[in-house]
Amino acid sequence: MGWRGILGFDYGIVQAPLGPDISGPELVAAVAKAGAIGILRAPDWESPDYLRELIKRTRSLTDKPFGVAIVLAFPHDENLKVILEEKVALLQVYWGEFPRELVEQAHQAGVKVLHQIGSFEEAEKAKKAGVDGIIVQGREAGGHVIGQEGLMALLPRVVDLVYDNGISVIAAGGIVDARGYVAALALGAHGVCLGTRFLATKESFAHPFYKQKLIEMDRTEYTDVFGRARWPGAPHRVLQTPFFGQCRNLPEEINEASQPIIGSSVIHGVPKEIPRYAGTVPNATTTGDLESMVLYAGQGVGLIKEILPAGQVVEMLVEGAQRIICESFL
Numbered sequence: 001m002g003w004r005g006i007l008g009f010d011y012g013i014v015q016a017p018l019g020p021d022i023s024g025p026e027l028v029a030a031v032a033k034a035g036a037i038g039i040l041r042a043p044d045w046e047s048p049d050y051l052r053e054l055i056k057r058t059r060s061l062t063d064k065p066f067g068v069a070i071v072l073a074f075p076h077d078e079n080l081k082v083i084l085e086e087k088v089a090l091l092q093v094y095w096g097e098f099p100r101e102l103v104e105q106a107h108q109a110g111v112k113v114l115h116q117i118g119s120f121e122e123a124e125k126a127k128k129a130g131v132d133g134i135i136v137q138g139r140e141a142g143g144h145v146i147g148q149e150g151l152m153a154l155l156p157r158v159v160d161l162v163y164d165n166g167i168s169v170i171a172a173g174g175i176v177d178a179r180g181y182v183a184a185l186a187l188g189a190h191g192v193c194l195g196t197r198f199l200a201t202k203e204s205f206a207h208p209f210y211k212q213k214l215i216e217m218d219r220t221e222y223t224d225v226f227g228r229a230r231w232p233g234a235p236h237r238v239l240q241t242p243f244f245g246q247c248r249n250l251p252e253e254i255n256e257a258s259q260p261i262i263g264s265s266v267i268h269g270v271p272k273e274i275p276r277y278a279g280t281v282p283n284a285t286t287t288g289d290l291e292s293m294v295l296y297a298g299q300g301v302g303l304i305k306e307i308l309p310a311g312q313v314v315e316m317l318v319e320g321a322q323r324i325i326c327e328s329f330l
């Protein structure tokens with residue numbers, strides 16, 4: 001059963017990497033301490049010394065295992081070297097191909113590989129590359145969304161694809177509580193991956209304004225309005241804020257590159273200006289016009305009513321899933 005653990009961790013619960021730096025050491029350590037799989041997010045630029053520090057800072061907060069994520073669409077070779085040298089428990093990859101040679105290199109370093117995919121074809125490639133786990137991302141998911149299919153239809157197909165390969169299948173998109181967890185298990189998943197729910201925790205590095213909006217708002221939309229210049233062809237799911245309402249039909253040729261600066265953040269230690277329509281969510285350091293910044297969230301956001309400690313989220317998922325299964329299905 002899912003809660004008995006996957007990939008050497010106590011539980012089959014994954015805290016999604018939250019870019020650009022929202023899943024930092026505090027969140028990852030809190031999730032790891034609770035027995036689930038916490039994943040740090042590496043910078044989108046080569047910064048090996050900084051990343052090594054980030055891993056060390058996390059290790060100073062917990063002696064439990066955790067993972068690090070890279071987005072393959074951005075430069076990452078030097079960062080990847082550090083991840084393997086530091087021998088973290090797992091590497092999560094997304095938005096691109098991660099070939100067999102690299103999976104083998106990771107395995108030689110004792111690092112397991114989790115690939116997040118959004119289509120059956122991508123799952124076939126990940127299986128061929130020899131990954132240890134596949135995160136199946138449905139269109140319900142918050143943040144960037146790589147595929148078009150709903151989780152309910154895609155997940156069982158991937159389960160069938162890898163059923164005799166020992167690959168862990170993990171469901172992502174719209175799951176925020178034990179009911180979603182049990183539903184994913186019923187579809188054949190071994191575990192679940194939650195982004196928005198862990199975003200709305202005490203330890204996440206999101207700005208308090210962003211966390212408050214996750215509680216207040218319940219509608220999201222799939223769009224490509226934000227970050228078009230920096231990351232073209234990368235649709236995402238966002239909260240339907242009043243600002244988003246004004247710009248949802250932004251003409252194709254307009255992007256953040258020609259827009260005024262509306263605020264600034266320190267991201268992974270580097271000061272950055274934020275233009276209007278940038279794809280950067282506000283972190284705890286952000287100042288400026290927060291109301292006009294992108295706020296990623298998954299379709300399950302309407303079920304989130306309070307900011308909780310991350311460890312409590314893990315506990316509620318595990319205990320809730322056990323209770324639902326015992327009371328309703330046995």
Ligand SMILES: Cc1cc2nc3c(=O)[nH]c(=O)nc-3n(C[C@H](O)[C@H](O)[C@H](O)COP(=O)(O)O)c2cc1C
Nearest residue numbers: 016018019094141142143173174194195196296298
């Ligand atoms: C704020 C935010 C940032 C995200 N950043 C990343 C990322 O850097 N890498 C990644 O693989 N997925 C990222 N995701 C997507 C998650 O991996 C996951 O697919 C998604 O959160 C699942 O849907 P949910 O938010 O409804 O739980 C992000 C999601 C959110 C909400």
